[in-house]
Amino acid sequence: MSTTAPTPLRLGLIVGSTREGRFAPVVRRWTEQRAAVHPEFTVDVLDLAELDLPAALPGHGSPARDALGALSERLHAADAFVVITPEYNHSYPAGLKQAIDLFHGEWQAKPVGFVSYGGMSGGLRAVEHLRPVFAELHAVTVRDCVSFHRPWNRFAEDGTHQDQAETEAAAKVMLDQLAWWGATLRAGKAARPYAA
Numbered sequence: 015m016s017t018t019a020p021t022p023l024r025l026g027l028i029v030g031s032t033r034e035g036r037f038a039p040v041v042r043r044w045t046e047q048r049a050a051v052h053p054e055f056t057v058d059v060l061d062l063a064e065l066d067l068p069a070a071l072p073g074h075g076s077p078a079r080d081a082l083g084a085l086s087e088r089l090h091a092a093d094a095f096v097v098i099t100p101e102y103n104h105s106y107p108a109g110l111k112q113a114i115d116l117f118h119g120e121w122q123a124k125p126v127g128f129v130s131y132g133g134m135s136g137g138l139r140a141v142e143h144l145r146p147v148f149a150e151l152h153a154v155t156v157r158d159c160v161s162f163h164r165p166w167n168r169f170a171e172d173g174t175h176q177d178q179a180e181t182e183a184a185a186k187v188m189l190d191q192l193a194w195w196g197a198t199l200r201a202g203k204a205a206r207p208y209a210a
Contacts, residue, residue: 022056023196025049026092029061030099030110036063037131037166041098043173045129045160048185049096054193058088062113071115082116089120094127094196095153096188099140101132106140114147121151123208125195127188128159136161152210154199156191160184
């Protein structure tokens with residue numbers, strides 16, 4: 015019987031807001047801290063506000079598409095994703111849709127979880143709009159997510175949330191689901207490559 019520890023899963027943490035004055039960095043720090051202590055993950059943060067993505071979808075062979083190679087490699091390397099999204103006008107930001115649409119095979123047969131924030135809905139409408147987008151890309155979205163309702167005054171200076179026990183529990187459930195799906199799909203693809 016082998017006692018070798020399994021290779022940690024690489025979790026791509028995608029920060030979907032690029033708006034000036036965004037609240038996303040607070041949610042990013044909170045999410046990154048929870049993911050970093052999960053025993054099955056290493057974390058790679060992909061903040062869309064820090065990436066130079068083209069405004070239009072480039073055609074195949076265009077220089078703009080070639081410039082996406084480094085980001086493509088990071089997405090390919092990920093075994094699972096967490097998408098942090100605000101809710102704008104009952105949906106998710108345009109920049110997030112652009113970032114998703116720039117790639118295809120990078121998402122396939124990988125699990126996706128969500129951390130959302132917004133007003134009364136806590137960003138859940140954005141999450142429900144993202145689920146069919148990722149399904150079309152052959153990704154698997156996990157059932158449970160983390161949702162912050164009206165979060166602007168609910169985080170302390172040290173990054174803790176006033177409902178810490180509840181939010182910690184929600185994060186653990188989501189990350190555990192991602193770990194199960196990530197390990198299962200990674201093993202499945204190793205045994206039999208996924209063909210969409």
